[in-house]
Amino acid sequence: MKTELLSPTEMAEADRRAIVGGPFDGMGLMRNAGTAVAREVMRHYPAAEQVHVLCGPGNNGGDGYVVAGLLAESGMAVSLWASEEPRPGSDAAVAAAECPLQPAPLAALDADAGAVIVDALYGAGLSRPVEGDSARAIELVTARGLPVVAIDLPSGVSGASGKITGPAFRAALTVTFARRKPGHLLLPGRDHCGEVVLADIGIPDAVIAELNVRTFANAPKLWLPHFPVPGVDTHKYRRGHVGIFSGGPASTGAARLSALGAARSGAGAVTVLSPANALAVNAMHLTSIMLRKADEVSELGAYLADRRPSALVLGPGFGVGDKAREFTLAVLASRSGAGGMVLDADGITSFRDEPAALFEAADAEGAPALVLTPHDGEFARLFPDLASEEDLSKLERSREAAARAHGVVIAKGADTVIAAPDGRAAINSNGAPWLATAGSGDVLAGLVAGLLAQGMPAFEAACAAVWMHAEVGSRFGPGLIAEDLPQAIPPVLAELVAAARR
Ligand SMILES: NC(=O)C1=CN([C@@H]2O[C@H](COP(=O)(O)OP(=O)(O)OC[C@H]3O[C@@H](n4cnc5c(N)ncnc54)[C@H](OP(=O)(O)O)[C@@H]3O)[C@@H](O)[C@H]2O)[C@@H](O)CC1
Numbered sequence: 001m002k003t004e005l006l007s008p009t010e011m012a013e014a015d016r017r018a019i020v021g022g023p024f025d026g027m028g029l030m031r032n033a034g035t036a037v038a039r040e041v042m043r044h045y046p047a048a049e050q051v052h053v054l055c056g057p058g059n060n061g062g063d064g065y066v067v068a069g070l071l072a073e074s075g076m077a078v079s080l081w082a083s084e085e086p087r088p089g090s091d092a093a094v095a096a097a098e099c100p101l102q103p104a105p106l107a108a109l110d111a112d113a114g115a116v117i118v119d120a121l122y123g124a125g126l127s128r129p130v131e132g133d134s135a136r137a138i139e140l141v142t143a144r145g146l147p148v149v150a151i152d153l154p155s156g157v158s159g160a161s162g163k164i165t166g167p168a169f170r171a172a173l174t175v176t177f178a179r180r181k182p183g184h185l186l187l188p189g190r191d192h193c194g195e196v197v198l199a200d201i202g203i204p205d206a207v208i209a210e211l212n213v214r215t216f217a218n219a220p221k222l223w224l225p226h227f228p229v230p231g232v233d234t235h236k237y238r239r240g241h242v243g244i245f246s247g248g249p250a251s252t253g254a255a256r257l258s259a260l261g262a263a264r265s266g267a268g269a270v271t272v273l274s275p276a277n278a279l280a281v282n283a284m285h286l287t288s289i290m291l292r293k294a295d296e297v298s299e300l301g302a303y304l305a306d307r308r309p310s311a312l313v314l315g316p317g318f319g320v321g322d323k324a325r326e327f328t329l330a331v332l333a334s335r336s337g338a339g340g341m342v343l344d345a346d347g348i349t350s351f352r353d354e355p356a357a358l359f360e361a362a363d364a365e366g367a368p369a370l371v372l373t374p375h376d377g378e379f380a381r382l383f384p385d386l387a388s389e390e391d392l393s394k395l396e397r398s399r400e401a402a403a404r405a406h407g408v409v410i411a412k413g414a415d416t417v418i419a420a421p422d423g424r425a426a427i428n429s430n431g432a433p434w435l436a437t438a439g440s441g442d443v444l445a446g447l448v449a450g451l452l453a454q455g456m457p458a459f460e461a462a463c464a465a466v467w468m469h470a471e472v473g474s475r476f477g478p479g480l481i482a483e484d485l486p487q488a489i490p491p492v493l494a495e496l497v498a499a500a501r502r
């Protein structure tokens with residue numbers, strides 16, 4: 001599937017430009033949209049006893065009239081219901097006039113088991129919570145457990161944000177047009193869409209390209225051209241060297257999980273930087289991964305100067321406080337040639353009282369690329385105003401945060417958003433609930449650093465790491481613990497390397 005995601009405004013602009021450029025006018029696009037939906041209804045529900053098409057007042061309803069006409073023509077039993085008449089002169093009004101069926105008022109909707117619902121109430125134009133007859137129709141259909149095919153978006157779901165502010169359909173299938181919208185991937189919208197089918201309705205790729213879209217579905221296509229593929233003549237340090245900071249003796253496991261994530265990403269060498277009092281416990285558990293003492297900023301400075309690591313991770317199990325801040329700022333100021341710094345967990349929390357110091361350091365000339373990996377709680381510590389702004393979607397919030405932090409933000413969750421300071425953002429959707437387990441985020445931080453260390457640009461490294469992490473967790477399935485993740489990376493990595501070589 002294409003990776004660009006269009007906001008409702010961008011989609012309307014694409015429609016407008018496509019209509020100007022031809023070959024389809026608005027009515028032509030609407031016929032194509034309705035045809036695509038009718039095809040999917042027939043494909044998925046060939047034995048439906050009755051299809052109820054529910055039409056709203058806008059062009060989403062217009063698509064519904066086309067669908068009803070085509071399904072009736074194909075011999076299916078179709079009932080048509082409308083909440084309001086379409087606005088005179090609109091494409092929807094033309095579609096309603098061309099439709100061989102007469103709509104009944106939506107208020108009278110009744111539907112029995114065996115029926116399928118086509119939701120053409122509201123799509124991209126949803127502007128407020130669904131109320132009245134439409135709300136009652138959603139409640140009736142939901143209570144009876146009838147399968148719903150949503151046109152463009154399930155009514156009640158915002159295409160821009162995935163938010164739901166009132167009653168909303170839970171579709172089995174959503175057929176959308178030209179490109180998916182953020183609301184198909186962001187939660188809770190994603191959960192209401194069911195299977196998403198993308199239909200080509202004749203909007204040329206060139207029209208989409210002109211829009212300079214900055215929002216994407218996270219998928220290998222987005223970053224594969226940057227994915228590291230080692231040459232035959234490589235050696236270990238050319239494959240990148242990652243430094244990972246360990247916490248004290250009672251909290252070293254998180255850094256080792258991160259180190260394994262970095263190593264399994266294909267980085268050539270990994271060093272755990274440990275306080276003196278945790279060297280023994282780290283040494284007992286490390287084999288191919290190197291170990292070096294770093295209690296003081298001066299020792300860190302010596303490591304950066306001697307070994308010139310290409311990426312670092314600070315945060316997993318590190319402890320919150322002055323030391324985390326000093327070490328982070330020392331790395332960001334070091335100009336040792338490191339390409340990236342991943343700040344996770346305690347590293348993020350350590351800057352809760354002075355986020356500006358972190359953001360300024362990341363903005364300084366020659367600083368390594370900063371990648372922040374907050375879950376919701378950590379995000380709120382660094383960006384309290386953005387977190388509490390109800391009107392912002394996760395996408396907008398993450399984008400603002402990345403611009404403010406001068407770094408890439410990986411806003412974790414079941415709908416992880418990766419945002420870059422230049423305005424690009426990607427939404428991830430290949431995860432699974434098995435990934436919500438202690439230590440899983442530590443492995444992710446290591447994976448990001450491992451890819452950064454191999455020269456991947458920060459946004460692409462972050463997107464690739466999030467996708468790989470989710471893919472590995474989904475394939476592993478139930479029973480996953482964080483220790484399983486690094487070991488399960490190679491088959492996914494092998495597929496990506498093979499695809500990147502092609
Ligand atoms: N040529 C094209 O552009 C193509 C478009 N296509 C299709 O068009 C769809 C977008 O069409 P659209 O812009 O007309 O928006 P749509 O979702 O039908 O709703 C707008 C109407 O609903 C009203 N309304 C909103 N929320 C409401 C609420 N809660 N409760 C009550 N009313 C509410 C709103 O009122 P208003 O906000 O103006 O007061 C307005 O009257 C898109 O999803 C796709 O399916 C395809 O055919 C391809 C070609």
Ligand SMILES: [K+]
Binds near residue numbers: 119120152
């Ligand atoms: K709809």
